[in-house]
Amino acid sequence: MASAAIQVGDVKDDVIFELGKPTGQLGVGDTLVLNYPDQIIKLKANRVVSIKQVAVSASAPRVTAPSAKATAGVPSNAKPAAEPPGDPLVWTTNYKAALDLATTTNRQTFLFFTGSNWCSWCKRFEAEILETPAFRAYASKKLVMVKLDFPRGVEQPEDVVAQNRSLSKRFRIDGYPTVVVLGVNGKPLANLGYQPGGPAPFITALSELEQATAQ
Numbered sequence: 436m437a438s439a440a441i442q443v444g445d446v447k448d449d450v451i452f453e454l455g456k457p458t459g460q461l462g463v464g465d466t467l468v469l470n471y472p473d474q475i476i477k478l479k480a481n482r483v484v485s486i487k488q489v490a491v492s493a494s495a496p497r498v499t500a501p502s503a504k505a506t507a508g509v510p511s512n513a514k515p516a517a518e519p520p521g522d523p524l525v526w527t528t529n530y531k532a533a534l535d536l537a538t539t540t541n542r543q544t545f546l547f548f549t550g551s552n553w554c555s556w557c558k559r560f561e562a563e564i565l566e567t568p569a570f571r572a573y574a575s576k577k578l579v580m581v582k583l584d585f586p587r588g589v590e591q592p593e594d595v596v597a598q599n600r601s602l603s604k605r606f607r608i609d610g611y612p613t614v615v616v617l618g619v620n621g622k623p624l625a626n627l628g629y630q631p632g633g634p635a636p637f638i639t640a641l642s643e644l645e646q647a648t649a650q
Contacts, residue, residue: 441476445483450476468540475532477539487535524571526582528595530602534621537579543624543645544617545578548608552586557612560629570634577645585611616641618648 440453450469451457457469457476467478477485527533530546537544547565549557564570574580583599584591591599602608606615606623614627625644630636 441483441486443483443485446481447478450478450483468536475536475539524565524574524580526580528582528584528598530581530583530598533579533581534617537617537619537621540579541619542577542579543619543641543648544621545574545580546583546602546606546615546617547581548583548585548603548606548611548613548615550585550587550611551582552589554611556629560612563631564629564634564637567634570638573634573638573641577641616644624648 441450447467447469454469454471454476457471467481469476469478473488475487476483477487527536533544536542549561551557583602585599585603606613606626608615610628612629615623616625616627618624625640627637627640
């Protein structure tokens, strides 16, 4: 359930104080969406206008960001963990929640079909394109990122396995890596894959797709 301390009408600072730093933050105009592991909080003009619950798999560990209260006793000179430059990618594995978020924020949905622990081209795709600062900066403003993984020798929650198989069949995925880009209405716009040359050509393709659908 949503924290009883957070209510419609509260300001952003109240949310951060009670729930800590969100796992993802998307802003479009005066609308801001704060993504937490079990809820999505939408603000408009800096005030909470809706609090939406997100289903959390019983078999998946719940991760809660530390709140300002919990970190009050941490020394100010403590060194933060090193992070790569640029905004980190915010992934979800929940397809339906991603579509809801994409609709709320007026973004395209980026479905990444991958075999993370065995597909060499998938690993190259992530290293050479997805994990670059240029792509992360683009994705943080334009996309809702969904990872649909088909690993080998790794157990996944049954609901995730069923969801991923269903989506693979629906979008006719016959190889990895494959990216399916969905419009705000959830309809497929394009299928993309690995291409050499780093992030620039891939970002250009996404930008052209965005411009074409905006016309």
